[in-house]
Amino acid sequence: MRLIIVSNRLPVVLTVGERGMEIREAVGGLATAVKSFIKATENGKALGFSEVVWAGWSGIKAEQESEDLKSRLREMGLLPVSLTAEEVNFFYEGFCNSTLWPLFHGFTVYTVFESKYWEAYVKVNQKYAETVASVANTGDFVWIHDYHLMLMPAMLREMSPDVSIGFFLHIPFPPAEMYQLMPPPWRTALLDGVLASDLVGFHIHEYVNNFVRAVSKFLGYRTEAGVIYAGRRKVHVGAFPIGIDFDFFYNSSLDPEVAGQIEELRQKLRGLKIIFSIDRLDYTKGVINRVHAWERFLKEHPQWRGKASFILIVVPSRIGVPQYDAMKREIEREVGRINGELGDVNWTPIVYISRFIPTPTLLALYNIADVALITPLRDGMNLVSKEYVATKRDCKGVLILSETAGASHELLEALIVNPNDESGVVEAIAKALTMEPEEQCRRIKAMQEKLRQQNVVKWAVDFLHSLMLAYRENTESFTT
Numbered sequence: 001m002r003l004i005i006v007s008n009r010l011p012v013v014l015t016v017g018e019r020g021m022e023i024r025e026a027v028g029g030l031a032t033a034v035k036s037f038i039k040a041t042e043n044g045k046a047l048g049f050s051e052v053v054w055a056g057w058s059g060i061k062a063e064q065e066s067e068d069l070k071s072r073l074r075e076m077g078l079l080p081v082s083l084t085a086e087e088v089n090f091f092y093e094g095f096c097n098s099t100l101w102p103l104f105h106g107f108t109v110y111t112v113f114e115s116k117y118w119e120a121y122v123k124v125n126q127k128y129a130e131t132v133a134s135v136a137n138t139g140d141f142v143w144i145h146d147y148h149l150m151l152m153p154a155m156l157r158e159m160s161p162d163v164s165i166g167f168f169l170h171i172p173f174p175p176a177e178m179y180q181l182m183p184p185p186w187r188t189a190l191l192d193g194v195l196a197s198d199l200v201g202f203h204i205h206e207y208v209n210n211f212v213r214a215v216s217k218f219l220g221y222r223t224e225a226g227v228i229y230a231g232r233r234k235v236h237v238g239a240f241p242i243g244i245d246f247d248f249f250y251n252s253s254l255d256p257e258v259a260g261q262i263e264e265l266r267q268k269l270r271g272l273k274i275i276f277s278i279d280r281l282d283y284t285k286g287v288i289n290r291v292h293a294w295e296r297f298l299k300e301h302p303q304w305r306g307k308a309s310f311i312l313i314v315v316p317s318r319i320g321v322p323q324y325d326a327m328k329r330e331i332e333r334e335v336g337r338i339n340g341e342l343g344d345v346n347w348t349p350i351v352y353i354s355r356f357i358p359t360p361t362l363l364a365l366y367n368i369a370d371v372a373l374i375t376p377l378r379d380g381m382n383l384v385s386k387e388y389v390a391t392k393r394d395c396k397g398v399l400i401l402s403e404t405a406g407a408s409h410e411l412l413e414a415l416i417v418n419p420n421d422e423s424g425v426v427e428a429i430a431k432a433l434t435m436e437p438e439e440q441c442r443r444i445k446a447m448q449e450k451l452r453q454q455n456v457v458k459w460a461v462d463f464l465h466s467l468m469l470a471y472r473e474n475t476e477s478f479t480t
């Protein structure tokens with residue numbers, strides 16, 4: 001029995017740069033979580049799987065891929081799916097990131113409905129299904145991830161009826177009224193596509209409810225507590241909040257390399273308070289709102305000038321989708337303006353870093369940051385908030401978190417803000433910077449307890465266990 005993970009991207013990303021082909025770790029919640037779960041379960045062995053195979057795209061266009069490269073990926077247990085330049089354009093940048101991503105996050109003005117994008121989406125989902133069907137055997141578990149592959153469960157079900165299929169959405173599922181903006185043939189095909197799975201999972205109940213409502217409104221299927229009756233099939237749906245590898249973060253300061261970097265940072269910062277955030281470059285993350293809130297904080301609380309800096313890390317992402325390029329320019333302009341207006345020779349209000357950060361450096365930054373300012377406009381879960389809290393072994397630090405991030409449903413002891421309420425965010429920063437150590441510790445401890453329990457292995461085990469039960473129920477009802 002094998003576990004076949006399918007996601008648009010493989011956990012490694014290839015790029016062709018000036019120094020030739022480079023390989024780096026994929027960023028984002030999906031890759032981070034699934035990688036940690038595979039590592040923590042010794043390649044699925046601890047859960048009784050003979051092996052884990054991961055199918056996905058390598059990040060480069062088919063035209064640049066060589067046979068040698070593909071066989072190197074296969075040696076790593078990865079099953080590459082090739083995307084041509086046109087597919088990258090119409091499927092990945094098009095339907096995935098200019099239609100589904102903005103619509104599902106509530107950015108309707110950024111949402112583009114183009115038939116050529118839809119056609120590419122159908123074609124590429126078919127390609128993924130064929131790739132997986134060519135290796136899947138009876139009894140294998142196929143776990144399909146995220147919005148790129150919503151049609152794939154139905155396509156795979158046709159080709160390989162004897163595998164169990166689970167689908168997990170890593171982003172929000174929008175309210176039915178927002179989903180309704182999608183042209184009717186597409187919106188029903190996407191729902192039917194997902195419903196060919198035995199189990200469909202979301203991060204929080206709100207997204208489960210939105211999905212169930214969309215199914216009954218647009219498909220008319222009968223639904224009842226956690227089950228959708230899709231023809232002869234019973235599809236289970238539920239909330240499975242994704243977690244992190246808690247111990248990895250909690251023990252990070254014990255690692256000599258991380259400890260060295262913490263020491264170095266502390267010496268350089270000499271008592272300066274640090275507000276910290278890290279995100280993929282994405283308009284959903286609310287970076288500009290955050291930068292403006294920090295500017296207003298410094299203007300309204302001038303006593304903090306020279307005493308606190310904001311380290312803002314934005315990891316480049318989806319370069320090629322117009323809104324992402326525009327957003328990068330806007331951040332650069334605003335950070336430059338604020339530093340120019342408020343900074344001086346000895347103090348930079350915003351330390352802006354726009355590149356990939358190696359893990360030990362990220363861990364050191366989590367460790368030294370006094371406040372994490374995590375204020376996405378809309379986020380399926382947000383693992384950065386969880387990682388920051390878990391890292392605080394010394395029980396010092398304050399998390400400010402948007403109510404519009406899935407994580408706010410669990411991290412109740414954070415300072416919860418609305419990212420559009422600038423004065424509320426300013427107030428939260430002031431409160432965080434002056435919070436008594438006892439209160440910091442009480443909040444951190446309560447959140448750590450939840451994160452320790454609801455860790456990434458539990459997330460995957462809960463999902464796979466429910467998938468096994470759901471699959472069994474469906475096969476039994478066919479045989480009786």
Ligand code: G6P
Pocket residue numbers: 009027028029030031146147170171280317318
């Ligand atoms: C989010 C999505 C993932 C995606 C990641 C990075 O976390 O849920 O599916 O892989 O962003 O985005 P990218 O477009 O670079 O894969």
